[in-house]
Amino acid sequence: MAGQLNLSIFAILATVALLQSSVAATTYQVGDNLNWVVPGGNAAYANWAANKTFTVGDILVFNFRTGSHDVTQVTKQNFDACNGTNPISSITTGPANITLQTAGEHYFICSVPGHCLGGQKLSVNVTAASSPAPQPSSPSPTPVPSPSLAPEPTGTPSPTTSPAPSPSREAESYTVGDAAGWGVLPGGANAYASWASNKTFYVGDTLVFNFVNGTHDVVELTKENYESCNTNNTISLSANPPVRITLATAGEHFFTCSFTGHCPAGQKLAINVTGDSTATPPSSATPPSSGGAPSPGGSTTPTTTATPPASSGASSLSFAWLSATFLSIALALWY
Template structure:
C-alpha cells in the first residue's frame, strides 16, 4: 500500500513540474531587430514578425522605441486599418513600453506620431488559448540590452522556471509526505 501511495505522489509531482514549466508567459520584442520604428520594408516587416510566433494569454510584448520619437497605441481594427488615433484603447508614450496580452483575440497596434502608421509602423497580434506549452521568447535587438526590462527572462529563455527550480518546489513537499507515509 505504501509503495502504491509513493508512486501516486511521485506521478502527481512529475505532472505538476510539467504543468509549471508550461504555465509561464513569454516575452516578445516587437519587430525583433527592427524594434518599434518605421520599418525599412513597410508593414510587411511587422506582419512577418507577428506571423512567426504563437502568442498566448499573459505573454508580454515589449515595444522598444525612443521616448518622444515613437509611441504605441492599442486601437480597434477600424482605427488600425485607417491609421486613426482619435480614440486609442491604450496609449503608451514612454519607451520601452510593455503590453500584456490579457485575453484571446486579435490586438491592433499603431504608432500615432506623424505618418509613421501610414509608413508601416503598425502590427497585429493574434492570441490563442494557452496550450500548456511555452511560447518561445524573441531575442532583444542587438545592442539594446539597456532597454530590456529587468523582469524579462534572459534572451533565448521562455521565462519558465528551470527543471531544477521546479523540482525544489515540488520535491521538498514530496519528501515530507513520503516521510509521513513511512511512519
C-alpha cells in the same frame, strides 16, 4: 487526515500547472533588429509576425526611444484607420513590455502623427495556451537472439557494404531584409550588406523580396551596372510582390530597385552563391557600420537589446525544487 492529504495534492497540482504555463511563455522583440520605428512600408511588421505563433502569456517587447514613439493598443476599426484617439491602452516610455493575456486579435500602432500611416503598426493573433504534449514511453528493448554456429564460408566473400551517404542540404528560403522587407532603409547601403553578412547562400535557395506593389521592383544587374546603379540594361526585372528568385547558378549575384534614386539611397543587395561551405562575401559588399539605424527624422535611434528569457535549465531546476518542497509538505500532513 484524508481531507488534508487531498487538499495538499490539489495545491501541488495547481502549482505544477502554474509553473508549466510560466515556463512555456515566449518573449518576442517586435521587429527584431528593426525595433519599433517607422519602417517605410506597411508590410514590415506584418512580415515579422507572419511566421510566428503567439500564445496567451507570451510577451511583446517594443524597443523605441522615449519621446519619439509610443505603443498604443486600439480596436481593429481604429487600427485600419490609424486612429489613436480612443486607445485601449497607451505606453509612452520605451522599451514597453506587453503581456498577451487574452486569445484573439490584438492591434498596436504608434499614435505619433504620420507614424501609423508610415507602417508603424502591428496586428497579432493570439491563441489559447495548450497543454504540454505527453512524453512518449520508452520502447521495449528488442530481444537479442541466441548466437548460433554459422556454416563455414565458401567461395568469394561478399563485399563490405559502405554506409549510405548523408542526405544533401535542403534548399532554404530567405526573406530579404527580414521584417524590414525590400525598400529604402535608414541604414543606406549598409542595411542589406549587414543582413547578408552572416548567411551562406547555396544553389537552389530562394530570395523573397517583400514590398508594396507599385512602390519598388527587383532587378538583377551585372557587377559593373550594380556598382554604378545603372538599371538601363538588366538581367531580369520583377515588379509583382512578393518576388521570389531561385538562385540557379553559383557566383556573385547583384540586385537593386530601378525606381529613380532608390539604388543610390542603398536599396541594393550583393550576395555570393556557392555549392560548398567555403563561400566568401562579394567583393563589392560594403561592411556594415556600427550603431543604431537613424529614425525617419534624421536622428539615430539607439538599438536596445531585449533581456533574453531565462534558460530552460534554470526553469527546470526551479520546477524540481518547488515540486520537492510541496511533496515534503504533503508527506508531513499525511504522517
